[in-house]
Amino acid sequence: MLxxxxxxxxxxxKRVINTEYLAEISELYNKYIENLEDDFSxxxxxxxxxxxxxxxxxxxxxxxxxxxxFCGFIxxxxxxxxxxxxxxxxxxxxxxxxxxxxxxxLAAKIFKQYCFSILKIVKLKALIYPQNSLIKRLLKKCxxxxxxxxxxxxxxxxxxxxxxxxxxxxxxxxxxNAL
Numbered sequence: 272m273l274x275x276x277x278x279x280x281x282x283x284x285k286r287v288i289n290t291e292y293l294a295e296i297s298e299l300y301n302k303y304i305e306n307l308e309d310d311f312s313x314x315x316x317x318x319x320x321x322x323x324x325x326x327x328x329x330x331x332x333x334x335x336x337x338x339x340x341f342c343g344f345i346x347x348x349x350x351x352x353x354x355x356x357x358x359x360x361x362x363x364x365x366x367x368x369x370x371x372x373x374x375x376x377l378a379a380k381i382f383k384q385y386c387f388s389i390l391k392i393v394k395l396k397a398l399i400y401p402q403n404s405l406i407k408r409l410l411k412k413c414x415x416x417x418x419x420x421x422x423x424x425x426x427x428x429x430x431x432x433x434x435x436x437x438x439x440x441x442x443x444x445x446x447x448n449a450l
Contacts, residue, residue: 282378284333284345284385287325292334295341297321303365306403309425309432335366335378342370345382347392359394360386364406371405379413387441397437400427407437415439 287296300307300314300321314320325332331347343366352358362382366375386392397415399406415437423431 280377280381281338282342282374282381283336283339284378284382285336287329287332287334287344290322290326292341292344293322293325296325296334296344299343299365299367305427306400306406307363307365309427310429311425331360333382335370337370337374342366342374342378345378347386349396357390357392359396360392361396361398362386363397364409375409376412379409383413383439387443391441393441395439395441398434399437401433401435407435410437410439413439 285292287293297318304312304314308314314324328346328348331350332344333346334344335342343364345362345364347357347360347362349361350357351360364375364379364382366378370378383395386395395415396418397406397410399410401420416439417435418438419436421434421436424434425432
């Protein structure tokens, strides 16, 4: 279980193993699927796909707990590198509405520190829909900067959908946010 690196915090992260917390993950994922996925997502097709995805990404799939209550999940995906060195990864976070705000910010900052200090990741990325203003604010408060706008990158509800890419570099590993 990840801790909060010496900070007094009720926030904890627990690595998901097998199907642990799968019911909570599925319920939350399905509630916010419109903010997370496009028309091409294979995870839309069946609950088994989400189970397979959770197990496949389990080395980097964590539930977020506050006072031992399930708040949401955070996962690293589309990892570039190998088991000895992760150069970059996309981060995806999904929280229950009651944990948006201060809890989300604290969880994001603790996880960012874990990614840079423990996993030694050089670059974190977040791909979001431009209309997702809550996540944009969260990313900016954590130091992420907008790197790109991909026009009509995908389809969402059968309409062209832009994607914004936000990035944060680990300065200790030689990364730079000078874009």
